[in-house]
Amino acid sequence: MANEALxxxxxxxxxxxxxDYDALESVIDVETMKLHHDKHHQAYVDNLNKAVxxxxxxxxxxxxxxxxSLESVPEDVRxxxxxxxxxxxxxxxxxxxMKAGGGSPSGELAxxxxxxxxxxxxxxxxxxxxxxxxFGSGWVFVHATGGKLEIASQPNQDTPLHKxxxxxxxxxxWEHAYYLKYNNRRPDYLKAWWEVVDWEAVARRYERLRAV
Ligand code: MN
Numbered sequence: 001m002a003n004e005a006l007x008x009x010x011x012x013x014x015x016x017x018x019x020d021y022d023a024l025e026s027v028i029d030v031e032t033m034k035l036h037h038d039k040h041h042q043a044y045v046d047n048l049n050k051a052v053x054x055x056x057x058x059x060x061x062x063x064x065x066x067x068x069s070l071e072s073v074p075e076d077v078r079x080x081x082x083x084x085x086x087x088x089x090x091x092x093x094x095x096x097x098m099k100a101g102g103g104s105p106s107g108e109l110a111x112x113x114x115x116x117x118x119x120x121x122x123x124x125x126x127x128x129x130x131x132x133x134x135f136g137s138g139w140v141f142v143h144a145t146g147g148k149l150e151i152a153s154q155p156n157q158d159t160p161l162h163k164x165x166x167x168x169x170x171x172x173x174w175e176h177a178y179y180l181k182y183n184n185r186r187p188d189y190l191k192a193w194w195e196v197v198d199w200e201a202v203a204r205r206y207e208r209l210r211a212v
Contacts, residue, residue, distance in 0.1 A: 005092030006064040006166070010052050014045045015092050023100045024196045027189075029181045037095065040176055044087030044157070051080035063089055067161040086157030090139055090170065097169040097205070099198040106199070109206045116149040127151055128190040131173045141170035147210035168209055169202050 005015055014037075021033040028036075052058045055074055058066065058081075066073060066085050073081045104120060105113055117123035130153045131140040138155040143165055152160065153173075160167050171177075171193055178189035 005088055006062060006161075008063050009061065010059045011049050012045050012063065012088055014042050015095065017095055019099065024098055026100070027192045027196045028098075028178075032176075032178070032180045035180075036172075036176060037091075041087070041091040044084045044091065047080060048084035048088055051077040051084060064161060064166075067159060068164050070162060082162075083157050086159045086161075089159055089161060090157055090172070093167065093170065094172055097198050097201050098196045099201070100196065102195055102197040103199050105203065107203065109199070109203045112144070112147060112149050112206070112210075123149075124194055127171075128187065131171060131190045132187050134173050137174040139170045139172055141167040144168040144206055144209045145212060166209055166212070168205055169197070 005012070017033075017037055021030045021037075024033065052066075055077060058073065061069075063085055066081055067089060070078055070082055104110075110120065113120055113123045117126060127140055127142070130151050134140065134153040134155070136155065138153055138158070140151065140153045141160055143150045143152060143160055145165060149168070154160070171190065173186060173190070178186065182189040182192075
């Protein structure tokens, strides 16, 4: 299934979580889930809607099209569309690639991970390292263009969609994603997060995105 939020047009809507607030509690506490989904993600959606409300030329563009052609967005709202549209796209992906009791990758996805990074453990180490090194707020993404996996971090709510690349999956390293439970210990959050990655969901995305 595609990231449906990417196909949304104005007015944009917050997607429902596919699980309860406490589903990922071994890694992400209930309070963080509620704030993150209901407040932070909702605010990105609301602010994106505000930014494009009066720009009727943009109303026939999908979120994916807006983020992929920011130069066509009027300058006075370009920053707002970049930040809030990116926030909407990134979080909409994020909720769908997690579940309780994640497991580990298998099949062609596991083979692609081994080929690109040597082993699943080496992949996690490199991903976590990119997350720790992302200065300030941002995301760590994995791309799967042509089936080849690559780790690429982005600041703020930037996304590889600016270059037309839909990420395979990614982790949110903004403090709002982990601070209540992990405080300043971002490395601990990154390490624990693997427990809730939904590898079946990632594998479905891989099947779709490897061909792009
Ligand atoms: Mn976030």
